[in-house]
Amino acid sequence: MAATTISQSALEAALVELRAFLGERVTAAEAAREHHSRGESAHPPGLPDMVCFPLSTEEVSRIVQVSARHRLPVVPFGAGTSLEGGVNAIRGGISLDMRQMNRVLRVSVPDMDATVEAGTSRLQLVKALENTGLTFFIDPGADATIGGMTATRASGTTAVKYGTMRENVLGLTVVLADGRVIRTGTRARKSSAGYDLTRLFVGSEGTLGVMTEITLRLHALPEAIAVAVCAFATIDGAVRTVIEAIQLGLGPARIEFMDDRLVDAVNRYSKIGLAVKPTLLMEFHGLSRAAVEETARMAEQLAREHGGLGFEFQTTAEGRERLWEARHNVYFAARALRPGCECVTTDVCVPISRLAECIVATRADLDTVSFPATIVGHVGDGNFHVQCMLEPGEDAEAETFAARLVERALAMGGTCTGEHGVGTGKMKYLTAEHGEGLEVMRLLKRTLDPENRMNPGKVIEVD
Amino acid sequence: MAATTISQSALEAALVELRAFLGERVTAAEAAREHHSRGESAHPPGLPDMVCFPLSTEEVSRIVQVSARHRLPVVPFGAGTSLEGGVNAIRGGISLDMRQMNRVLRVSVPDMDATVEAGTSRLQLVKALENTGLTFFIDPGADATIGGMTATRASGTTAVKYGTMRENVLGLTVVLADGRVIRTGTRARKSSAGYDLTRLFVGSEGTLGVMTEITLRLHALPEAIAVAVCAFATIDGAVRTVIEAIQLGLGPARIEFMDDRLVDAVNRYSKIGLAVKPTLLMEFHGLSRAAVEETARMAEQLAREHGGLGFEFQTTAEGRERLWEARHNVYFAARALRPGCECVTTDVCVPISRLAECIVATRADLDTVSFPATIVGHVGDGNFHVQCMLEPGEDAEAETFAARLVERALAMGGTCTGEHGVGTGKMKYLTAEHGEGLEVMRLLKRTLDPENRMNPGKVIEVD
Numbered sequence: 066m067a068a069t070t071i072s073q074s075a076l077e078a079a080l081v082e083l084r085a086f087l088g089e090r091v092t093a094a095e096a097a098r099e100h101h102s103r104g105e106s107a108h109p110p111g112l113p114d115m116v117c118f119p120l121s122t123e124e125v126s127r128i129v130q131v132s133a134r135h136r137l138p139v140v141p142f143g144a145g146t147s148l149e150g151g152v153n154a155i156r157g158g159i160s161l162d163m164r165q166m167n168r169v170l171r172v173s174v175p176d177m178d179a180t181v182e183a184g185t186s187r188l189q190l191v192k193a194l195e196n197t198g199l200t201f202f203i204d205p206g207a208d209a210t211i212g213g214m215t216a217t218r219a220s221g222t223t224a225v226k227y228g229t230m231r232e233n234v235l236g237l238t239v240v241l242a243d244g245r246v247i248r249t250g251t252r253a254r255k256s257s258a259g260y261d262l263t264r265l266f267v268g269s270e271g272t273l274g275v276m277t278e279i280t281l282r283l284h285a286l287p288e289a290i291a292v293a294v295c296a297f298a299t300i301d302g303a304v305r306t307v308i309e310a311i312q313l314g315l316g317p318a319r320i321e322f323m324d325d326r327l328v329d330a331v332n333r334y335s336k337i338g339l340a341v342k343p344t345l346l347m348e349f350h351g352l353s354r355a356a357v358e359e360t361a362r363m364a365e366q367l368a369r370e371h372g373g374l375g376f377e378f379q380t381t382a383e384g385r386e387r388l389w390e391a392r393h394n395v396y397f398a399a400r401a402l403r404p405g406c407e408c409v410t411t412d413v414c415v416p417i418s419r420l421a422e423c424i425v426a427t428r429a430d431l432d433t434v435s436f437p438a439t440i441v442g443h444v445g446d447g448n449f450h451v452q453c454m455l456e457p458g459e460d461a462e463a464e465t466f467a468a469r470l471v472e473r474a475l476a477m478g479g480t481c482t483g484e485h486g487v488g489t490g491k492m493k494y495l496t497a498e499h500g501e502g503l504e505v506m507r508l509l510k511r512t513l514d515p516e517n518r519m520n521p522g523k524v525i526e527v528d
Numbered sequence: 529m530a531a532t533t534i535s536q537s538a539l540e541a542a543l544v545e546l547r548a549f550l551g552e553r554v555t556a557a558e559a560a561r562e563h564h565s566r567g568e569s570a571h572p573p574g575l576p577d578m579v580c581f582p583l584s585t586e587e588v589s590r591i592v593q594v595s596a597r598h599r600l601p602v603v604p605f606g607a608g609t610s611l612e613g614g615v616n617a618i619r620g621g622i623s624l625d626m627r628q629m630n631r632v633l634r635v636s637v638p639d640m641d642a643t644v645e646a647g648t649s650r651l652q653l654v655k656a657l658e659n660t661g662l663t664f665f666i667d668p669g670a671d672a673t674i675g676g677m678t679a680t681r682a683s684g685t686t687a688v689k690y691g692t693m694r695e696n697v698l699g700l701t702v703v704l705a706d707g708r709v710i711r712t713g714t715r716a717r718k719s720s721a722g723y724d725l726t727r728l729f730v731g732s733e734g735t736l737g738v739m740t741e742i743t744l745r746l747h748a749l750p751e752a753i754a755v756a757v758c759a760f761a762t763i764d765g766a767v768r769t770v771i772e773a774i775q776l777g778l779g780p781a782r783i784e785f786m787d788d789r790l791v792d793a794v795n796r797y798s799k800i801g802l803a804v805k806p807t808l809l810m811e812f813h814g815l816s817r818a819a820v821e822e823t824a825r826m827a828e829q830l831a832r833e834h835g836g837l838g839f840e841f842q843t844t845a846e847g848r849e850r851l852w853e854a855r856h857n858v859y860f861a862a863r864a865l866r867p868g869c870e871c872v873t874t875d876v877c878v879p880i881s882r883l884a885e886c887i888v889a890t891r892a893d894l895d896t897v898s899f900p901a902t903i904v905g906h907v908g909d910g911n912f913h914v915q916c917m918l919e920p921g922e923d924a925e926a927e928t929f930a931a932r933l934v935e936r937a938l939a940m941g942g943t944c945t946g947e948h949g950v951g952t953g954k955m956k957y958l959t960a961e962h963g964e965g966l967e968v969m970r971l972l973k974r975t976l977d978p979e980n981r982m983n984p985g986k987v988i989e990v991d
Contacts, residue, residue, distance in 0.1 A: 175771045175881035198775060218720045229718050231727075232695055247965040253877035254909040255692050256943035257681045257731055258950055258961055259987055260969045264694075264727035268720055285777035308638045312661060314748035314815060352777060352826065356819050363815065414716035418638035446717040480719035487721055498721055502710040505976070506723045512975040513968070524722055 071157055075135040076114050079159075082131045083117060090118040090165070101140075101160035104147030105207075107409055107460070108490050111155030113140060118165045122238055122246055122277040125161065129275065130244035132159055138521050141271040143210030144186060148410055149488030151217065151270050155522050161275060163212050169193040170278065176252065178235055180280045183212025190281075199283040202227040202318075205484065206393060211279050217486035218268030222319040222392070225311070225445030226350070227284055229484065234267050238278035242514040250280065265509070270486055271520035273513045287318070287350030291357040292379040292388060295368045296342035300324070300428070302372035303343045304421035307444045309367050310347075311417075315360050319348040320445040321392055324428060327399060327439035327452075334398030335391035340374060345444070346392055348385075392441075396452065399439045403454040406436075411467045411490075413474035414448040414483030423477055424449060427470055434466055435459060448483035472497075487524045495525070534620055538598040539577050542622075545594045546580060553581040553628070564603075564623035567610030568670075570872055570923070571953050574618030576603060581625045585701055585709055585740040588624065592738065593707035595622055601984050604734040606673030607649060611873055612951030614680065614733050618985050624738060626675050632656040633741065639715065641698055643743045646675025653744075662746040665690040665781075668947065669856060674742050680949035681731030685782040685855070688774070688908030689813070690747055692947065697730050701741035705977040713743065728972070733949055734983035736976045750781070750813030754820040755842040755851060758831045759805035763787070763891070765835035766806045767884035770907045772830050773810075774880075778823050782811040783908040784855055787891060790862060790902035790915075797861035798854035803837060808907070809855055811848075855904075859915065862902045866917040869899075874930045874953075876937035877911040877946030886940055887912060890933055897929055898922060911946035935960075950987045958988065 076093075083091040093115045103110035114137070119125045132139045138158030145152060154160050163184035172179040174197050181190055188208045190201050205214060205221040213219070215237070220229035227233070236250025239262075249262035266276060297303040300322075307320050322345055323331065329341045347364060351357035365376040379385045391398075400408045415423045424440060431438045431451070436459050442449030451470065453463045471481045471494050481487075481494035495503050503525070510517075510525050517527050539556075546554040555561075556578040566573035577600070582588045595602045601621030608615060617623050626647035635642040637660050644653055651671045653664050668677060668684040676682070678700070683692035690696070699713025702725075712725035729739055760766040763785075770783050785808055786794065792804045810827060814820035828839040842848045854861075863871045878886045887903060894901045894914070899922050905912030914933065916926045934944045934957050944950075944957035958966050966988070973980075973990050980990050 173879070173881055174775065176879045177775065178879075218718075218724075220718055224718060228695075231718070231724065232691075241968070245964055245967075247968055248963065249965055251877075251938075251943045251961065252879040252941035253911075253937075253943045253946065254880070255681075255683055255687060255694070255877055255911060255946050257945045257947050258943045258954065259731070259958055259966070260736075260972055261681075261694065261724075261727045261731055262962075262965055262968055264724045265972075268722070268724055273723075285775055287777060312637065312640065312748055314750060314813075350777075352823060356822065359819065360815060414714075414718055416636070416639045416641075416715040417717070418636055448716075448718060474716075475714075478715035480714045480716045480721045482720045483716065483718050484720050491721065495722055498714065499725075500711065501708055502712055502725055503722070504708075505704070505710055505725055508975050509723055509728075509972070512971050 071114060071137060079131050079135045079137055080115060083128065086127055087117055087124065092116050101142050101162060102153060104145045104150065104152045106148045106150050106490065107407055108150030108153060108488065109155065111153040112157065113154035113160035114157045116160045116162055118162050120165055122240065125240045125275055125277050126244045126246055128159065128161065129240050129242065132518055133243055136516060136518065138518050139275065140520050141212065141216065141275050143184060143213035144208060146207035146209045146213065147488060148485045149490035151486055151488035151523055155489065163210060166277065172197060174199060177283045178252065178280055179283055180278055181211050183210060183277050183279060185211050187211065187214065194283065198286055200286050201281060202284050203230060203233055212276055215267055215276055215279050216270045220484045222321055222443060224443060225320055226316055226318040231264060231267055233282045234263060234279055235282055236280040237263055237266055237276050239266055239274040239276050241274045242516065242519050252280065270488065270524050272510060272524050274519060289351050289354045289357045290385065291349045291361040292385040293347050293361055293376045294339060294344060294388065295376050296340035296344050296374045298372035298374065300343045300424050301421040303345050304444060305371045306345065306368045306373060308417055310364050311445060313363065315364055317347055317445060318350040319346065321346040322442040322444040322449065324440040327395060327441055330398040330402050330439060331391050331395060334401050335394055337387065337391050342374065346388060395441050399452040399454060402437050406454040406456055409453045409455055409463055410450055411470065412448060412450045412483050412485045413470055413479055413481060414446060415474050415477045415479030417447040419477040420444060420447045423473060426473055427451065430466065430469060434462055436463065446483065489523060492524065492526065534577060534600060542594050542598040542600055543578060546591065549587065549590055550580055555579050564605050564625060565616060567608050567613065567615045569611045569613050569953065570870055571613030571616060571951065572618065574616040575620065576617035576623035577620045579623045579625055581628050583628055585703065588703045588738055588740050589707045589709055591622065591624065592703050592705065595981055596706055599979060599981065601981050602738065603983050604675065604679065604738050606647060606676035607671060609670035609672045609676065610951060611948045612953035614949055614951035614986055618952065626673060629740065635660060637662060640746045641715065641743055642746055643741055644674050646673060646740050646742060648674050650674065650677065657746065661749055663749050664744060665747050666693060666696055674744065675739055678730055678739055678742050679733045683947045685784055685906060687906060688783055689779055689781040694727060694730055696745045697726060697742055698745055699743040700726055700729055700739050702729055702737040702739050704737045705979065705982050715743065733951065733987050735973060735987050737982060752814050752817045752820045753848065754812045754824040755848040756810050756824055756839045757802060757807060757851065758839050759803035759807050759837045761835035761837065763806045763887050764884040766808050767907060768834045769808065769831045769836060771880055773827050774908060776826065778827055780810055780908060781813040782809065784809040785905040785907040785912065787903040790858060790904055793861040793865050793902060794854050794858060797864050798857055800850065800854050805837065809851060858904050862915040862917060865900050869917040869919055872916045872918055872926055873913050874933065875911060875913045875946050875948045876933055876942055876944060877909060878937050878940045878942030880910040882940040883907060883910045886936060889936055890914065893929065893932060897925055899926065909946065952986060955987065955989065
């Protein structure tokens, strides 16, 4: 772990000041620091010097003011599901555990929006929306906090229809580096009144300020759902089906790809007996059973034209749930391919016209490495993940594979991460991706956080 | 017009430098300067000292470098349809007429995106997409340039389904204040790789840099369209119908409100004989005639429950066109209410739960003023416009009415402009709307344009 360069006296003074208003909700206990030193990734952990558990925006503001007085880093921490090292306190300082700020503050059914505290988890929100006819569809897999999802501009299986956090965050309460509190956006659906501060903070991974409250767009629960699985002779056929389904306006709510290796792993783990082929899992939402069935049949026709080996419809709620549960568990299914391994997941996103080519090239690349790996993708967005199952000593090989993957995606006009964020893991790719634009990002970081205290060493290096 | 404080020698030197690479495409002729002194608004015009007509991003960069050497303002100018004074050269300098940069650079059908130069007009792009099965749906009414629409974060009738420019701009080429060129975004549909520079520039109205190329999301042309008109007993009934239609997931492609006064004006101007009542114009897009008819019938049922006086379906392409043509021409219809008047249009946007209340209160407010006025709204977004038909001497009264309108919208959690932009016209409301957030916007402006040369005096005051 990186040693912190913070003086002991600064830490002690900060602790006294924090204890004055947080009481037991600040701790320098080893176990708490250890727990807050990393997310779910293999990136180098970083021990914070202390952990705070604020209950309100005002407390966050006071904590940030203490951090300013003593020049301590502030690292927001949600559910700890970060995959790129975003929550690791690599320069020590204060880990800001947001999980006690988890109230759903307001739900408006007519406006189809809600305001939550940043520590609210996705499933907490979904539960709070039961019986409203509305839901929050963005689902990155893990039960992440809304704050964490906002920070990484998360998305997941339903983004192809409902958008990512970029489209679904309507406004924010943000504590700036000097402790000032701003509110961005309004409750109106759209606005042309000045710079888009909301989207400046969405995806900023805590490096420009701490998001404490988030106003989200909600969506109507569909009246009818159709779910189908289809195996394909080739990866290309599966991707062409997706492209044409979107072009024709079939508007899939989810359209997920699994390569044959992952299907095999899922079959073993979730016992669902799919054909071991490149496979699409699809879901359509609509106003009536007739409407979604019409849509699904159009998709079936497209699949047939592209080497699809027949649609298998899931007509019961249980069947649908079993299928998506299996999709949700691909991480565990993949790990089970190599018991005891470490699973390192990376993601890229490319224009969908290049997706088949990118996946095929990546599969060929994986045939040259020593570790097993699987591919799963939110193909409607051109986004896919590679899970690498590593044994000790294979990290460097995986790292060079990941670098080739990113290089391939960038050469195709894509991005080094579709939804996982930059953290520390993807920083090295941003120059290639953004060119001179990275200098503008650096300017913004220096402007909003001149002392580099807000999640320092993440996303962008300014030292 | 505001006098410029630029020295004659600086202007002459700049002109010599510009002529060296622009030749005839820079002019200081009175007629060209006059033409570029204002958009369509009544806001005080501003004569630029010269007008440039660049052909490429590189030329824009060189022009901006000249402006930097001589400290001249740079004011981008598109179709000149700005309603809030955004294109007026209120501090002189260079008007940058982008209309010769109007090439559609690239269309990708599988990726459903296109890259255009900023001076391309909306209808030019729509025409270029003929026979692709795709289109660009955002329609602010005027045939604005894509650059202007991006600069003001424009939207229009179809935003309720297809989003605003915020959702539909995927990437930008931007010339910064020092002449550097950056490219924001990638061609991937989504990314978590760093700060969202694209959305920082969308809606910045040329105050942070000049956008020269824009990559846009396209949409599938619908297989089937249903259009209907419905008069309502009350404004509240019309708005409730809209709220429930969206909540149920009917997903209208357009849902427009006209108050009874405007319906009367439209009847006279476009000769279409609608009932003189609060009225909704609706359009539904779908995969088949059966699907859109099912959707429209659900909307009809909702309307009946809320005092709707019967759906009138437009079953022919001509009927649909006539109706939307009439909607497009509301500006002229309203002006014809008071021949020779000046029509001043303003817009606000509120949470839809407050929309009926806001429109009713605004209608009551309008009963107290001396000029006639009409209301038209993109009600699915909570956005509406008031057209005030003014005779000389009524400007001050209209201004105080507009201030009350904005105050009402802000008190309801709304915004001072849903889609027209800030320009000079709405600057005075931004403190009330953004509070401390305005200071952050000011910081961003100072950081990216430290000499305040990029469209100075618009959106945000930094002097």
